[in-house]
Amino acid sequence: MMRKIFIVLLASVLLSFELIAQNYDESKVPSYILPDVLESQNKMKIANVKDWESIRRPEILALFEENVYGIMPKKFDNSNFKIKNENKLSMNGKAHLKELEISVSNNNQTVIINLVLFVPTRAKKPAATFLLINNRGKNNTSPTRDTISGFWPAEQVIDAGYAVAAFHVNDAAPDDKNNYRNGVLRLYPEQLKADNGMKAIGAWAWAASRIMDYFEKDKDVDASKVILTGHSRGGKASLWAAAQDTRFAMCVTNCSGNTGAALSRRRFGETVKVINTTFPHWFADNYKKFNDNESALPLDQHMLVSLIAPRPVYVTNASEDLWADPVGTFKSVKEAEKVYELYNVKSGLPQSIPAINMPFVKPPLAYHIREGKHDMTFYDWAQFIKTADLYFNRQ
Numbered sequence: 038m039m040r041k042i043f044i045v046l047l048a049s050v051l052l053s054f055e056l057i058a059q060n061y062d063e064s065k066v067p068s069y070i071l072p073d074v075l076e077s078q079n080k081m082k083i084a085n086v087k088d089w090e091s092i093r094r095p096e097i098l099a100l101f102e103e104n105v106y107g108i109m110p111k112k113f114d115n116s117n118f119k120i121k122n123e124n125k126l127s128m129n130g131k132a133h134l135k136e137l138e139i140s141v142s143n144n145n146q147t148v149i150i151n152l153v154l155f156v157p158t159r160a161k162k163p164a165a166t167f168l169l170i171n172n173r174g175k176n177n178t179s180p181t182r183d184t185i186s187g188f189w190p191a192e193q194v195i196d197a198g199y200a201v202a203a204f205h206v207n208d209a210a211p212d213d214k215n216n217y218r219n220g221v222l223r224l225y226p227e228q229l230k231a232d233n234g235m236k237a238i239g240a241w242a243w244a245a246s247r248i249m250d251y252f253e254k255d256k257d258v259d260a261s262k263v264i265l266t267g268h269s270r271g272g273k274a275s276l277w278a279a280a281q282d283t284r285f286a287m288c289v290t291n292c293s294g295n296t297g298a299a300l301s302r303r304r305f306g307e308t309v310k311v312i313n314t315t316f317p318h319w320f321a322d323n324y325k326k327f328n329d330n331e332s333a334l335p336l337d338q339h340m341l342v343s344l345i346a347p348r349p350v351y352v353t354n355a356s357e358d359l360w361a362d363p364v365g366t367f368k369s370v371k372e373a374e375k376v377y378e379l380y381n382v383k384s385g386l387p388q389s390i391p392a393i394n395m396p397f398v399k400p401p402l403a404y405h406i407r408e409g410k411h412d413m414t415f416y417d418w419a420q421f422i423k424t425a426d427l428y429f430n431r432q
Contacts, residue, residue, distance in 0.1 A: 060305055061359050069302035072336055074343050075375055086379050097344060098280065100336045105296065106277050107235030107321035109243055110225045113143040118251050125158070128182065132195045133158055136180050139251050143224035150209060150244050153180045154202040156257045157195050164200040165262035165286075165429055167421070168248060170241055170278075171205045172212065172271040178203035187414035188268070197422045200258060202248070206271065209244035210237040210318075217318040232322045238270065238296075239321075242278035249284050262286050264425055268413040269361075270319065273297040280344035287349045287400075287428060289421050291413045294361030296320065298352045300338055301331045303365040309334075339372035342402075346373065347380035349400035349428050351421055356393050358411040364390055370402055377401050398423040 060066070075083040075093065083093045102108050118139045127134035132155040139150045156164050169189050171177060176184040178191075185192065194201040206212055210220040218229060221240035228234030235243070245265055252260040264287040267275030272293030279288035290298050295307040296319075310328035313320065327334050342350055352370050354363035367390040374384045384402040391397060394416075396405030403424045407416055 059307065059311065059360075063305070063364065066303050066305055069300075069332065071300070071302065071339060071372060072334075074340050074372065075379075083379075089376065089379050094344060097336065097340050101277070101280070101341060101344075103233045103321075103323060104327070104335065105320055105324050106242070107228065107239045108231070108233055109235055109239055109281055110143075110228070113141050113224060116141040116247060116250060118254070122180070127155060127180075128192060128195060131158060132156060132191075133257065134180055137251070139247055141221075141224065141247055144226065146223040148209070148221050148224060150204050150247060152202060152204050152248055152251070153178050154200065154255075154258075155191050155195055156200040157198055160198070160200070160257070163257060163259035164198070165264070165425065166200040166202055166252065166258050167194055167264045167266055167289075167425075168245065168252075169201075169203040170245060170265070170267040170271040170274050171203045172241075172267070172269060172274075175205050178205070187416070187418065188412070190415050190418050193415060193418055194422065197426075199264075199422070199425065204244060204248060206237070206241050206244075206274075210240035212237060212270070212318075214316070214318040234321060236318050236320060237316075238274050238277060238319045241271070241274040242281060245274070245278040246282045246284075249282060253284075260284065262429055264289060264421070266291070266421065268292060269294070269297075269411065270316075273319075276341050276345070276350075279348070279350075280341055283348070285348070287351070287425060288345055289351045289353075291353045291417060292355055292358055292361050292411050293352075294358075294366070296324075296338070297361075298338055298342060298366045298369050299362040300365040300369045301327075301334060302337055303362060303368075304331060305362040305365055306360040307362070337369070339369040342370055342373035343376040346376040347382045347401060349403065349424060351398075351403040351424050353404065353417060353420075354406040355411055356406060356408050361411065363406050367391075367404060367406075370404055374402060396420045396423075398427065400424055400428040 122136040124134040135154045137152040177188045191201045210217045217237045252258045265275045265285045266289040268291040272290035279285045385399045
């Protein structure tokens, strides 16, 4: 018994040492060559939207499915929703609250995604809506509003004239390496046996699309104006969901870091090996082939951002969050500009990462690095709202 305890402690110490030893020195970033987002696998140069949408975009989507996030199932037997609580005078009369259960069945199994939705009562037409993939405590998205935080400032969003909604990741896949199967993956057990099967991140993205299915049926929501939002691991999922599901009008990925918006090949802060070791339940098993082997990846994260074009993407970092590689994140977004240019949608981002608290909010590619730690704050949401206002011509 003592020997087993010693081995566990030693493994923990070694892993902690590896995490501490991660590179935070820009001069030690290895040289790298990014895959060309506008060159197909058979070396064809992509020069127009038609070739992008018919050739290169499907290639890249398939590469991410096979190597990183896993195959996302598209079919299920049935789905329905039920309003379990409603308050038309929530937030002192400013919002109409709906608490819903969205149930989806397949393979004789059912998963229930709980949704909290506030719609501004002053809305004269279906409302544009921010949907959060909540990867923190459920109290952050409490329908009773007994907890008000910058992570999901529903009142701030309602005051800006938007509806605001959230679901918790644990409904789709518990964020735990031992229990992540106890959600969406019960509907698709074949995914667990496949090297390219989706795991938790894929399940969270899948759940976001099922909520979009519901939004298309809710007369209070403008389903053509849904802004999918996520922080950290939730930001990884928001990118993947928006890449998969073009119904999302805009994507916000906040401090999403490695296998989110940051370039993997830079090996700055968190690396592919570290994320696969610490969170083995997030990505397809095939992704582990690239532990300490990022240069062999047939893709990098600029290509994920590119898949969302021409829809807007808002990307953020925080000054104290070097783990998420702010420089590598900004470089990723800049590389994605090439695809937006195919659509004649011009990015206004500067050539190098902007100063702290100097946001660039004009769509299609918006970015800021905020002073502070790895978090999502009232400040961040204020910028997201500004970009949405510009995109939806609400100024």
